[in-house]
Amino acid sequence: MSTYPVESIRNFSIIAHVDHGKSTLADRLLEITGTIAKTHHNKQVLDKLQVERERGITVKAQSASLFYSHEGANYLLNLIDTPGHVDFSYEVSRSLSACQGVLLVVDANEGIQAQTVANFYLAFEAQLAIIPVINKIDLKNADPERVEKQIEKLFDIPIDECVRISAKQGTNVEKVLQKVIEKIPPPQCNTADPLKALVFDSTFDHYRGVIANIALFGGEIQKGHKVVSAHTKKRYEVNEVGILTPNEQPTHKLYAGQVGYLIAGMKEVTEAQIGDTLFLYKQPVEPLPGFKSAKPMVFAGMYPVDQTEYNNLKSALERLTLNDSSVTVHRDSSLALGAGWRLGFLGLLHMEVFNQRLEQEYNMSVIVTAPTVPYKAVLSSAKLIKDRRAVQKDMLYIDERRVILKYLFPLNEIVVDFYDALKSLSSGYASFDYEDAGYQAADLIKMDILLNGNPVEELATIIHNDKAYATGKFLCERLKDAIPRQLFEIAIQAAIGKKIIARETLKAYRKNVVAKCYGGDITRRMKLLKRQAEGKKLMRKIGNVEVPRDAFIRVLKRQTDK
């Protein structure tokens, strides 16, 4: 590693909108530089997680160090792959701070999209060199000329700086590497300075502990050094440093300007948070700016299907969050579903990926609900905002094309799907942040659900008066579908105090007897009857109404139709 002076190093990232081909380009770059063998099997090599490979998305940022010769000189190129999805923009911004340039990949047919713009701004504000790369030129509908004009107009980058490629076929990819060397400056740092390392990702390995991906902004680091985290103030001894190719390859030392990994006896990924700064013990430095704890945007309640599964789910959650420090976990409980958790995710995709990993890697099936929101009962308003009881506080134009709107929202209104709805409505262009504004008096009431006049404890909710009718009707309809017909009529009602605000009726059976047992074939009928008898044993009785065990789950379950 010492043979690569700072001038020979290029740190760059690939940024793009979802599916424009970042990961495929990364594959090709790895192949060309000989980092991986060139075979047909190289598809999304940097996407190590099963769920990433299945969905074709990158969830965790990975990186790789590439060695490349150009015009007689040897270069060390550090590539950092980034998630394209809007949920992970914080991770993108941290990866970028370790770079001096980016490849901005744009699909030659789709052209500039929401994340292209968002990522461009991130790179621009970080003052990075930006190389536009127009990808998928092999496809029939590709129109690189149009896209180049878009780029020039929106981003002010001259057309001749664009590189047209097909990452899938490898066309012109070598040119990209040359541009990286020519256009992206080497890092401005000095090995003589004290150690200053940015943590831009971390993973958990069962045998070796936390592996932190770092970029050195100054100094050098090797085994035996003692380092301190600027955020937690904790001290660690370095066990191993190395580079990623993309697998871990230990080296003796890492120098300023280089990118690699570090293992230093950290036990949890929360000890190596993205954006944190590491420095040598007794040589503190100014921490790198822009660090913040990941803020959850989407919340969900998660419960085991059966309370006997509680401990299994608990340990699965613990292990899964080992490698995902951006998921927030709080214990919670519900009358209907028992003990569980309230989890916070960076976005809906983040939540879905999490669930999928829970199922695939830990074989757990769970009930996912809208979460409970803490309230204090006391007492006192664009269409999205209006429906959600928000109060506008401020409006500020950043430039001719962007505006910041500040609103005061009840937390209840944003915990479930506000973020997603916002992204949907704005085609991904709007972004959203929030902070706690304390408790505010609101017009809240308790709504009961009744079956033939008997209240169902598990479904009672605290709800805002304005929402009561709609929610009441919704719950009644769902409950009607979840309960089987019986020998008498069932009135399903939503009530506030004594006042009924919504009602559904489940009519009684008038005929329920099988016509014929053909030729003595009684066996089939007996099987069915006995199965129904078994089902009956598991039913709950509310008054005289028999309710299947899974009825409440079906009513409370979060709708996943997105």
Place this chain on the structure above:
Amino acid sequence: MGHAPGGPGAGGDCWGACVGLGLCLPPQSGVPPPVPTGAPCPQWPYCRKRCSYCNFNKYVVPAVDEAAVRACLVREARTLLRLSQVQSVTSVFFGGGTPSLASPRTIAAVLEAVAGAAHLPAGAEVTLEANPRSAGTARLAGFKAAGVNRLSVGIQSLDDAELRLLGREHTAAEARGAVEAARGLFPGRTSIDLLFGLPGQSRGAWARGLEAALGLCDHHVSLYQLTLERGTALAAQVSGGALPAPSQDLLADMYQTARAALVAAGFRQYEVSNFARKGTLSTHNLSYWRAEQYIGVGPGAHGRFVLRGEGGRSREARVQTLEPDAWMREVQSRGHGTRRRVVLSPLEQLEEVLALGLRTDEGVTHERWGRFSPHLSLEAIFGAPGEAKALQQQGWLVLDGGGLRCTWRGLALLDSLLPALLCQLQRRWAPPAAPALPAQGAAPAGGGGAPRRSP
């Protein structure tokens, strides 16, 4: 007290119902022990065409080797009767398929085989199911001569459009003709099958159809709600949207209308789907619902009996091989083509007694229950506070000196009552305590008097 259970001739000549509990009913002085009885059900599985709603084990083939099939039916009937050791036959029912497509010669041969293997009393009910297209007077006379004394005509509907919808091969006129011919040859012993709840059928259409049927029928009517079975052409038409599915309310109305109309015309509804005037109940069907023994013969036939001839002691649920050619090969090679046999535990038998018995207006009598559960009466199981009591209070069920049965209203909702009753039965039933060892000496089975070596 009772005696240790054994094989044939080991004391109790009971008819198998109580065995499996390890006990035998004590013979009562002066009363001869009951003789094992059974009801053979020969199946003729062939049809000329498949109706649009049918999913039964039926085969439409261009040519049937009748002689071969006949020989196999005869052979299997003999084999199974011998295995069951049935001594007296209570009834015979030729089903299928379309039994009226078989020749009278085949019918005669099977009846002869039955009469040869057991006692077939002169007045025993012998029913043949007939399709109107193969129920001309001459043919029916042939069946009568062969030994048939009751006819069940499958008319299903007296409306030509409905018959086409059902995929039936006959017209309404042919149906009428067949019933009239049958009544001529089997007066007071003719039954008709009717279907209601056809897709698109209105209340008015059903009322008219019912009236027409009442004007035509003899003294026995079997009334079935059309069920759309998966895989049938009719079900596909409904699920594809070509035909409307009748609503639950409509079906309920049609059923109740029919019940009331038939009762008003002097019929007794003696089972969910069966109505009889002037005492013409079908003995054969009663044996299903009273959990008596019946012996299925032929492809796909079902049976319930004890294989006393093999030393068996428990009632079995049996099915013969479905596919005719395969069935024939098996019969030819080993005398019968039994595909599946499952021994029913005492509790399983009781569950069947309950589920089937409640289908009749008579319900489950104390006596019948006692044959299957001598140690726990109906009162013991269903009399305590619980599901049955609640259903009684709601007016669906009756438990009294006559036994356990549904009320008129309850019968239409039997499948809503049964799961609860089965729960109660399962909860409250327990096998009887082990019987006291016979007082023969201290020696256990295996020797007389020799001291037992401890392991």
